Amino acid sequence: MSDRIASEKLRSKVMSADEAAQFVNAGDKVGMSGFTGAGYPKALPTAIANRAKEAHAAGSEYAIDLFTGASTAPDCDGVLAEADAVRFRMPYASDPIMRNKINEGKMGYSDIHLSHSGQYVENGFFGKLNVAIVEAVRITEEGHIVPSSSVGNNVEYLAAAEKIIIEVNSWQSLDLEGMHDIWNMPKLPNRIAIPISNAGDRIGKSYIEIDTDKVVAVVETNTPDRNAPFKPVDEVSQKIAGNFLDFLEGEVAAGRLSYDGYVMQSGVGNVPNAVMAGLLDSKFENIQAYTEVIQDGMVDLIDAGKMTVASATSFSLSPEYAEKMNNEAARYRESIILRPQQISNHPEVIRRVGLIATNGLIEADIYGNVNSTNVSGSRVMNGIGGSGDFTRNAYISSFITPSEAKGGAISAIVPFASHIDHTEHDVMVVISEYGYADLRGLAPRERVSKMIALAHPDYRPLLEEYYARATSGDNKFMQTPHDLATAFDFHRNLAKNGSMKSQDQLV
Template sequence: MTDARIAHPALAARRMPADEAAALIAPGMTVGMSGFTGAGYPKAVPQALAQRILAAHGRGEAFGLRILTGASTAPELDGALAKVGGIDFRLPYQSDPELRARINAGLIEYMDIHLGQVAQYAWFGFLGRIDVAVIEVAGILPDGRLVPSTSVGNNKTWLDLADKVVLEVNRRQPPGLDGMHDIYYGTALPPERKPIPLLHPGDRIGEPYLKVDPAKVVAVVETDGPDRLGRFAPPDETSRRIAGHLVEFFRHEIRAGRLHEHLLPLQSGVGNIANAVLAGLREGGFGGLTAFTEVIQDGMLDLIGEGIIQTASATALSLSPEGVERFVRDIDTYRKRIVLRPQEISNHAELVRRLGCIAMNGMVEADLYGNVNSTHVAGTSIINGIGGSGDFARNGFLSCFVTPSTAKGGAISTIVPMVSHVDHTEHDVAVLVTEQGLADLRGLSPKQRARQVIAHCAHPDYRPLLQDYFDRALRDSRGKHTPHLLNEALSWHQRYLDTGSMKP
């Protein structure tokens, strides 16, 4: 029997419970899972799979998997599988505490990779054979096409490349998602590639549905569960000050003739600082804006609803429960203004450069010369991953990185002599912003950048220490182009590890 959500007769006949579907996944397999920042991930099969792995381990049997996703997922997927020791390898981005702890303990191999490169790595064969895809969808059409869920991520690639496919049809996902997606099937391998025909963020260049060979679908599992989406704290004073510096910088660029009053397509990372910047654009009277980004979170949804952002392109929604309510209530309006795409398109270097995106991303720390660490604590412990920040930083019109000037109650300076891990080199960073101020690094030599960073971004408690380091490096370093005291360059991090503070 078919219904509105599963309207393809042959696929409706393959409905089964989650535990039966999980039994189709064997130890050692590579599994491509849907999910991007807590949206659109499979809800039932991973949990059933975790129970199967736990039972196998109880019998003394090895059972580990290679898990590939779009980005972070949720405790029901990453957390459940990590907790039972079911993940041998994981990419690309993650945020689950259980998964992170096991990665940093050396129990799980983790590959951090630019989000825009994952699909092409899979198509190039760099990630090996994909045995199974487990993909959440909002529905199955009579002809077998799939209505995507609240995230697209790498689902197109997993569906195309996997030997077998398990579909989770989530009845909780609003039917109004139908028509919001744009799935582009025009990508190709070198040397057959052609330019992607997208000129504006709202352009539709594909079709609204995902395709799958029905013969590959081995199971259809029905679910009825919400995405696991967190709440970000409302912007605090520090976030508002950071946002104020960035908004004033945009005004300065407009006066200088380098930006139009409608700016350029915005890319914004997630978190309360990103929401504060978006709120600052509203308070600053900006309008007629567009976005070409990875995720749409509450702050951007508000601007879309108010018409301040006229069109937004992304690969996923990342909304609070309250944001989900607004989205569902006004979905007919949002469907006219939001386009959800595969992340190989939302994060494609060619498109980011063509559109001239303004990239705004968070960071862990930056050094005097503009190198940025987005991923590691003390150079060794991964936090979440690089995500898509590098896709936009390298290729955007402006690459802006933001952070409070201190962390851990002032025990850590986020401006340091040398970053302990480099995700974005000085060559890809245009602007650094803390609550102390903004350093415009464009067109400057390393030493000129250092003076700007110390003067405008460093916290007053650390500014004299940074100035002292820089002055002595100018005097004593072997080379004077990028002066460093190599025996001291990472001493601030070591001091924090030894004493709990970077202060001497």
């Protein structure tokens, strides 16, 4: 038995994953740890999936409602989805098998702002949480849980659940202990303010206190997080990063930012990682991050002495950098803080620290509305994640995107977004490889030329033609002109021809 389980009481609960899965019943609402492929349970998902397969083979129903922090990994979301073991999913899903089940209508999915999700569960919006399954670095003598490579919604799920199962993963470095900052949100109403004024403020404990009487099983594992590697930085990503840095330089020139005062938030992905690579050679120093996830680029900035502190709720590291973090966690915990996502994504703190938010998108329309979640309005990709938390409350909100996708078949700039997650009221800056559109203080029609300039040259004439129709004499209303008869022609073309381009362009 692992010496990572220091509590005598909880040592008596050690069992196999298959034995622990017997505590998870059909129809249960289950909260799991995990956020962007880090800190999720490694053994229980497969054991639960096997229970589902056995039940289905016997002609019985077996599925659970699954709540996490955000995305997990193929050996969590993937195995459960493949076994048809999930009836309902919340708040975010990126696994391709699970995505297909959702889009086929075989699984319910509620796409929720990450800052809201823990509170939703803790206050019973979905009903009683039956089981919490959480990965830990170790269990202390008192029975406290030291989280692993993410915190996510662990605090809320452990508090709300009737039963608790703990996976103690010896692959996770013991030196992660001390990196976490666990502060519990006070109960409603009339909460006190979260006492964070700077990204590096520590306000809580390094462990999660639990009711040990609720623990029904402890499972030992030794399995790595399964994060995907980032793609090499390509020419388009480099240009986007350059344009983003040009925007930051413009803010410095305008007196709205200093080289010594940049507080950043970054979404997950290859392009945001390229932006951080660009910061390595920039004039910016003493960069701080108040964000959701620690990515490879932030680790490089810390190593270079460019970033002094990074506050998040999870890692989203390539396998190489995850191994590096495990080996050097004692050093990195001097600069990195992992918090509950209800704190990392809290609007109050985001507004207070004055950060610049940078997130990706699926499409943006000519007036600055952004779709982050649904291709052609109906096919969900992943979810809104924390982008809404940061976009609405940031000092400056920005979105970065290549101008096209699928070999030019899809334009990131469209006449009218087919689904809107971030309205024109919240979107300040949009950046592609062709430049940046600063939309602050502009009336809707003043934004159009700036947004069209971000589009790929193949699509600019189509966008200009659309705007000409929208502002023709037949339209009496000129605040935000649209031609509703052709507003979704890009999306109709994609559905019919496999490309958003017009038939003339395809010939």
